[in-house]
Amino acid sequence: MRALSKMVKIETKLFLRDSATVTFGVLFPTGLLLGLGAIPTLRESSPETGGLRSIDVWAPTALVFGMVMIAVQHVPTVIATYRERGILRRLSTTPAHPRNVLLAQMIVAFASVVVAAALMIFLAWAVLDIAPPERPLEFVVAFVVGYAALLGLGMVTAAMARTSSAANQIGTVMFVALMFFGGAFLPRVLMPDVLREVGEFIPPGLQALTAAWSAEAGEITATAGGQAFWLQIAIMAGVAMITSAIAAKRFRWE
């Protein structure tokens, strides 16, 4: 426990020294939302969307940006670097099990997205008047389970990529794919139903997050054939478990 808490402390410092990740993973989502919020048309409420503004519907996507960035790009690259450079190997000759390194990474990664989310929800509310999540409990559950699913995907990359550059490339492809379904390139409202439904199976489960944040926004992005909220959560939990099991089985220390 002492080793783990020390490791979390040091990994936190290392995370904070990685300015690119702090900027893009933690600060950028809020900046992006505020930037888009500065565009007047995106702040106009439209009768088609029941009085909601584009920015209200799009806010969860900005949050997902940071979650995906840290879970599928940052964490796997750090772990692959540790493997490539013999850092894991060196640790495996000490009484501290390298498993603690992974655990510490996940704890730091989780804490950083919690900070990113809190910052964004607060500033979205203070600056853009976007109401905080309406159903806080559901939102927390959707956030935690959705993030676990994302991190599971990231850990599969971390387990199998032999080099940091391989991890980075896989991470980038995953980032683009996940963000596509997350509506970063084309708002989900404009997507055909089939893509929106596929999106319910893709971590971190944006539909569930959107619905928990704002029921009205959730109705707009949902499809007729969509899954119920708790079913979506169950799907994400399943993804998290399957990916973690694969990662644990395929993990290479060297």
Place this chain on the structure above:
Amino acid sequence: MTALEVRNLHKRYGPHVAVDDVSFTVEAGEIFGIIGPNGAGKTTTVESIAGLRTPDSGSISVLGLDPIKDRAEVRERLGVQLQESSFPDAITVAEALELYSSFYRNPADWRELMELLRLTEKRNTRYKALSGGQKQRLSIALALVGNPSVAILDELTTGLDPQARRDTWSLIERVRGTGVTILLVTHFMDEAERLSDRIAVIDGGRVAAVDTPAGLIAQSTAVQQVRFRVSRPLDESVLTELPDVTEVEITDGRWLVTGGGSLLTSVAGALARAQVVAEDLRIDQRNLDDAFVALTGRAAESPEPSESSID
């Protein structure tokens, strides 16, 4: 007391035999050197001792424990400085020491260790910004931070400049003073000769010889040579009749005397009796390099790039 025992270690990677048959014993408090040409199996041997590789056959005992079966206990008591290991770029010297010391039951005082390795003024410097010598010193400090009974130091001074190498050596001598048993793997003959109490020469996955540095040198130097000029003419027979002398050559007034046993003493005595003064006297000083060549048939060479990347 035996600190380390390796018996008939055998390890292969597919068809490639990395270690064929290696046995040696290291007593507590000793500095035991392992030398050998590239690909001789040195790194595989120490990786097996560290529990990073599972031997195909043979046995290893570290303080009476098995590195695989008693993994947890061995890791508490064995400090390792590995080739090809590293630390995160952004971690500082003090953070790395503090972190590693938290892994052990009875760690050494990492601040003291930082002082001993002259890293205190670099305590807040990030790993990436350290010089080669500083990185190496940190790596040694981290190998010792758990208060180990046995420490493995693999290619201790590779990549260091001559001054840093000598500094590192005196450091190891200081560490020896604390009673730690050290297994030193090196391809530098001068390093092995200076630091080791005993040395194992490994060649082709087997132990070619185990002896003290002086013993190894003596083994390989049955033949000695003495060169000098004489102060006044002297008959060759004065020396050729000595039992230790096998050959005398005189070219342009320079004498070259070849023989064995206590050649120098015999020659000096004979010259003194003949009241001849030897000028420009030189003895061919053999060193571990010669012993190494004699034992392995090749010169000790440049650092091993990556013996362990065979897998």
